[in-house]
Amino acid sequence: MTTRTIITIGVLAVIAIAFVYMLKFVSNDDVYVENIERERDKQYKYLRFNAESPLTEDQKKALGELDFFPIDPSYRIRAKMVPVEDRKMLEIPMTDGSVEKYLKHSYAEFQIQGQQVRLLLLQASRETDKRNFFLAFADATSGESTYGAGRYLNLKQDGKNSITIDFNLAYNPYCAYNPEYACPLPPRENILEIAIEAGEKDYVKG
Template sequence: MKPKHILTLLVAIVIIAAVAYTLTSTDSPEAYIEKVEAERERQFKFIRFNAESPLTESQKQSFTKLEFYPIDPTYKVKALMVTIENKKVREVPLTDGSKERYIEHSWAEFEIQGKPQRLLLMQSMDESDKRNFFLAFADETSGVETYGGGRYINARQDGKSSITLDFNLAYNPYCAYNPDYACPIPPRENILEIPIPAGEKNYDK
């Protein structure tokens, strides 16, 4: 039986978080695009070849690429972190009906497509680096061009009260590839009423 929980597969998360941390506002547009493309290539190789990939061996044989939206730097946004004073532990439902516990840490407030947005930043209970946050979100592309269960961003605080959210690095949970995995469902606070045509598209089985 395959392991059920996506959070047991830390290798992919570490790779994506590390790349997100290196993408700073000092990058030229060309350098930024190169870094995102490099991350996408690493992501493909992990899914295609790594023993911890969510794909079955038979899926790997026919797997040739991941689908992404074109890279658009306007979907890399600097957000204001508004700390939740009375932090609570939330039991986040997973796709198999079980739950995982996260800390409700902050609100990320930003503007995109000319509209103000606010998303809930959560932190794993066992996160050792308190600058790292987990963001699960859904938007109007969910269930159409992107996975219906939403997508994830691993974000890192980069200022006293700021965090960069790079939707070009939004990726699918492992249950998008294989239903044997159980993945956190985006909280209701993180369901955007706009499309986010950035990051990974749905996996074409």
């Protein structure tokens, strides 16, 4: 083995050790925050540039940035799924007075801020992936720092009897940006007295 080869191997070993050492200081929270920021950037770009965006052309041009609560990993929660005994289709009221049908599927049970919470998970009538769920909720921030008619989460079952709810990903319905859109209102089971200070804040035009 030549001296040059030995030096090269030594340098690579030092680089590998430095990389492992660096990884020890990159916490899971850091990776988590980066992932949430990436999702928020996707949301902004969709609203700003996509042809299907609820924003008008004037709104798109004026959109500087979306307003969010600071990312807080404690709002990422593992919930137990409890099947609804009387599983049936519900007519959920819309913001324009019409109704839309959703399957009353399961309850997500968890603790947050020292309180036991139970939220109703809905499933769209045309949903083909039975692991996908829709969660519309309102809380003590609704009508104050967040949109008055509530916020949404799209969830995917990731355990046999459990699901992850990440309120940092809570987003505004289309009607928060444009009143010409009709949006489902949260069912009474999902109106919380506590403040969920996570996710998207209210949209202020201009």
